[in-house]
Amino acid sequence: xxxxxxxxxxxxxxxKSQKVEVIDDKIKTLIDNMFETMYKSHGVGLSAVQVSExxxxxVIDVRENEKDEKNPMVLINPEVIWFSPEKELMQEGxxxxxxxxxxxxxxSQVEVKYQDINMVEKTLKADGLLSECLQHExxxxxxxxxxxxxxxxxxxGIIKKVEKFRKFK
Numbered sequence: 001x002x003x004x005x006x007x008x009x010x011x012x013x014x015x016k017s018q019k020v021e022v023i024d025d026k027i028k029t030l031i032d033n034m035f036e037t038m039y040k041s042h043g044v045g046l047s048a049v050q051v052s053e054x055x056x057x058x059v060i061d062v063r064e065n066e067k068d069e070k071n072p073m074v075l076i077n078p079e080v081i082w083f084s085p086e087k088e089l090m091q092e093g094x095x096x097x098x099x100x101x102x103x104x105x106x107x108s109q110v111e112v113k114y115q116d117i118n119m120v121e122k123t124l125k126a127d128g129l130l131s132e133c134l135q136h137e138x139x140x141x142x143x144x145x146x147x148x149x150x151x152x153x154x155x156x157g158i159i160k161k162v163e164k165f166r167k168f169k
Contacts, residue, residue: 003037003051005095007166008145008159013096017049017056017141020076023119027057031074031117034059042066043095045133047140050096058114058137062129075114078138081123084109090132092146099165100158104149106135 006012020027030053038046038059048057058075086108093101109127112134116122126134136146147155 001033001036002040003033005037005041005046005098006050006052007096007098008147008162010096012052012054013049013140013145014143015049015054016143017047017054020055020057020115023076023117027055028117031057031059035061035072038095039070041095044129045137046095047137049140049143056141058141060130060133060137062133074117075112075134075137076116076119078112078114078134078141080110080135080138081113082111082125083107092132092136094136094146096140097145097147097158097162100147100161102147102150102154102158104146106132110134112138 030048034046034048034051037051038061044062045058045060048055056077058078060073060075061071063071084107087105088108089103089105091101092104108131109125110131111123111125113121113123139145147158
């Protein structure tokens, strides 16, 4: 089922998500629906808070282009345990900030600790688009949006554009 994506300036996006203690059928269905929503929206990542669920669940599929084979990843309770000191500017967009993008400075590499769908603890070291996506989606679970890294003037301008766009949908 395609889920409704929460958009700025909804205050839900600024809340911290709760840790997942157990994976039940409700969460498995949510994960399936998050993937469907992400793919239909042409996104590369989606956090549960973006579909109105305040739990620490993230789905990601980074591919060079949509014709490549799908490579879905599910991260439960993800947290960044290491940021590389090297930074790079990355052009970011977000399904919760439709039609907008901006350059954000992020660590070029990260190491993430998370649990898989079976609640088995794992770690993942990433660079490039996957690193950017992990940082972006984990920020969502902590109530942080990519636009929070921008100046107040730029952030407010982007939010106004989203609200204006929404009126004409």
